[in-house]
Amino acid sequence: MSSKESFNQISPSEFFYRNRDLAGFSNPTRSLYTAVREFVENALDACDQKGIFPDVHLSIKAVDPDKPDPKQYILTVRDNGPGIESKHVPLAFGTVLYGSKFGLKQARGMFGLGATMAILYGQITTNRPVTVKSSTDGKIQDQFEMLLDIQKNKPVILKNQTKEVSKTGLSVSICLDGDYAKAGSKIRDYVYQTSLITPYATITFDDPKGEKFRYTRIVKNMPPAPTIIRPHPYGIDVETIRRMLLDTHYQIPTVDDSMITKVRKELGLSKKNLNYSVIMQKAQKKWKVLTRPVRIVVAMMSFLKMDFEKLSKITIEEIDIGNKKLTYWDFGESQSISIDMDPESHYYKQLANTVQGETLTSFLTKRFQRVGPTTASKFAEFAKFKPEHRIGNMNNQELVKLTDALQSYDDFMAPDPSCLAPLGAPALEKGMQQFFEPDFLTVVQRGASAYSGFPFIIEMGIAYGGKISSHGTKVYRFANRIPLLYDEGSDVVLKVVNDTDWSRYKIKGDPPLVIVSHICSTRVPYKTVGKENVADRPELERELKLALLSLSRKLSSFMSKKGQAEAAKKRANLYTKYIPLIAQFCTELAGKTKQPNYKKMITEVPVVEEKI
């Protein structure tokens, strides 16, 4: 991309401001709900990462309760998490795309964009600042009142003060246009379902009408926190590989204007135009502090014997280490020129190492999860690359070939699920028990599986009877501990549930049945940007089916025991009703006065245990 195009660059804040529909801030109803989600999920994530039992308080208050919806609301979410260091607060809440969630591990939100979007939305609808209160040490709390400078993507601090407090945590409060009349039921559902899938948290919600919802901690164990891991070979594409190469600097940088500016700056020659040999002297002196790309450019310059002026008029075409030749295109002459490189020069070694990069096997073992030297060599054989092939030498076609081979090689080990944080069967079971108080409950956690290199784990629970009302099967869907409330119809979980022939499991009519499904993955395959329904990936569908199957079988055996118990009870009732009558009639028929002793026949009816 050497052509100079004249597009206007916009700041990320500007971009999201213009495209806020994408992030779920399309109207006051949806925006209020989305804002609640973003803040609550951030609070839970923060606690999870530090292994703190979350204590999250959500409150929504109308600025003027007498006005009709939509109107301004003050939304406050307070947690007991680790807080944010005061120097990061303005950037974290005052810029878009500033976050810590860029690793490959399971978390509720991605990138931490949502909270800033909510703040942005609040600001553009009410022009009121966001209030952030944070304490990392449990003693001093920093309080900020800020606005976002949308065009510059920078925070504008209006007020900053400190206060003494007794515990750590973060509190964020924004004012925004919302419609609680319409969003209320979704928000209540959201809080309810979030509590169900986060049984180790205490979540409270004070709604604008003065109603208080309290969900206290049910389990005393936190699920282990997920770890950040390297990508799996199945999960990458050409672009990812290219970036991985860039990351490690095993790439000849494009020598364009900005690169030249960078080189000048590092050499302390921003303003001066020096000739070639002086530049090289300067570079020698500063070599140790130069960044890698600059070193490479200098190395090339040593062979090209050019100054910056000349350098800006050519483009490097190829560095052929084998033939010790460097080829470039001269714009002025409009021709390709090859020059020889002196292999004795230390600049040559610099270039050679850079261009060739690591060997393929070393690259694979270092940069991917679950690939060892043996697997790497076997893979190289499979992909028809030499194991010692330098990845830096790969051209586009080879990269594509490598990527294809990575995805089609069958013998990589399954992705490492340690980056996943399932809730765990016992916690899910306790949560469901507390929430539904059913007659029958069983949960299952499937082993880790993967689709396209992204590991995932399915957890599922099924509850029947008890306090569950008979309104038919109710499915609660979760992904990475987030409840999915919208777009139920096209979801893969619903599909799997609906494809099940329930009569085979002795379930008929509108059963008092609840199914809780939890998909944990580093990347949940959502169908839409709204992140409310999960696509039917075959691997995912298969795991969901197997999970449901194992639960249904247990339910079925419960149902038949229940059936037996009911039959026994019915039988006992029938005996109790009819045997005394028979006794009465036969006594008179037989001409006796005293009734036969039939009591034990009624009481000795075996009662089938109703225990699960």
Place this chain on the structure above:
Amino acid sequence: MLKKKSEKKTSRDKQKTLVELLKKHGAQTYDDLNKGDFPKFSIPSRSVSNIVYDKKLRQYILGTNSAVRNSKNTSQLRSFSQLMWLAFFANRLTKEKKSSTLRDVYYSSQAFEIDFEDQSESDNIIVDLEAMLTRPREDFHVFPEERSSVFGDLTIEYTVPGYEGKKMNLSDHPDGYAIGPSLTSAELLETSAEVIIAIEKGGLFTRFIEEQVDKKFKSIIVDTGGQAPRSTRTLLKRLHDELSLPVVILTDGDVYGEHIAMVIKSGSANAAHLRELTVPDAKWVGVWATDIEKYKLPTIPMTESDIKRCHDLKKDPRYQDGIWKKELEVFLKIKRKAELEAFSKYGLTNITDKYLPQKLELAKSL
């Protein structure tokens, strides 16, 4: 010449044995319960596959299959209790000499927390008890609603409460006497009659009394009122067995009439579980299909269902020989039928003056 009753089973004996039978079943159940066993009954199966024609008895009987009704089985417990109740109820009726109808039984059950869903369920249980005891329900004082009548010189002695020992001659009332519970249970003392004439229709029964058929032909006239009710068939059998009187039957000249006669003679498949309801020696004397031609009777064409009935009966083992087979074939051939009243074309008394004497004479040779 007065005929005295023979020393056969009398009405009183019958009652006694029935009560004993009921007591036996009651005692069995009582003992089972006392031992902690669930009582059960064995009831002859009344399914079609178990109904066979017995050539010796000349009637349909039940085969050897039987079904056990076990009170332990919850799907049978209810009907077991109903059956037990019915036995208990029948015992009371018999002992207290009270009569009851099918409908009564249905309602009486409700006083004992035994509920029948409808009358057909209770009717079914009554048939179960009949089959179990091999006694008709009339024996345990459950009677149908329909009544038929009898007239003639026959002296009876009532056994029903309030009338015990009271005697009555069945020719004292010109409308005849209804064959009800009291008549069915009465002792048959003496008669001057030499033949029993069973006639299908009430109108002709009245004509026969007016024309003094009882005196002219020394007969007892019985109106069957169409298909003879079982109490009527019981009475016919008793008249035949206890007083040794031959029975002749006059019906309409159609396939239904022929079968009315057959049921009196050999019973019905529905009552295959019962004996003592048939008069195997009874003779059907008319109106035959061949009489239609012979007496030039006015006729009406047979309907589709008449013809179908003919074909059904052709498969019945009792219609495989004699006049039964012959007349059925003639009906099918001429496809016409004639009622008893058809004789009125030749005068109201034509049937008693001409037809009846000829048929009674013929009956002796049948």
